Every structure is written in C-alpha cells, then in structure tokens.
Amino acid sequence: MFPGVTRTGGLRLLSGGPFSNHTGGMIIIDTDDEAELKTIISKDPTVVNLLLIPTVYPWQPVVSNS
Numbered sequence: 001m002f003p004g005v006t007r008t009g010g011l012r013l014l015s016g017g018p019f020s021n022h023t024g025g026m027i028i029i030d031t032d033d034e035a036e037l038k039t040i041i042s043k044d045p046t047v048v049n050l051l052l053i054p055t056v057y058p059w060q061p062v063v064s065n066s
Helices: 034-043
Strands: 006-008 011-018 025-030
Touching: 011 034
Parallel strands: none
Antiparallel strands: 006 011, 011 025
C-alpha cells in the first residue's frame, strides 16, 4: 500500500496530480467496479459544478524486473 492511499468502498486512490504543461491532470484509482467509480465521480463537487470533466480509461500497469 502507498502512503496516503485513500479508500472509498472498493476504490483505492493510488496517485494523482496536474500535468506539467498545465493542460489537466490525472488520478489513478484502483478498482474492480467501474460502475461504482463512475457513480462516485458523478457526485464529485468539481464535476457537478463543471470545474472538471472526467474521462475514465482502463489501464494495466507494466512492471519490469530488469
């Protein structure tokens, strides 16, 4: 587990932050339940108030042992 990891239901916030060119940002959330994730996102005040427009992409990290 990472320091500062937040859990909400079956979701686990792994990391997040702005892009260095200030065009947006990214949040990495570990979950097996995309429907739960979309429900939580839709209730987020920054989304409700149109401050952020979320896009959800599945992601599979690649880890190298070399």
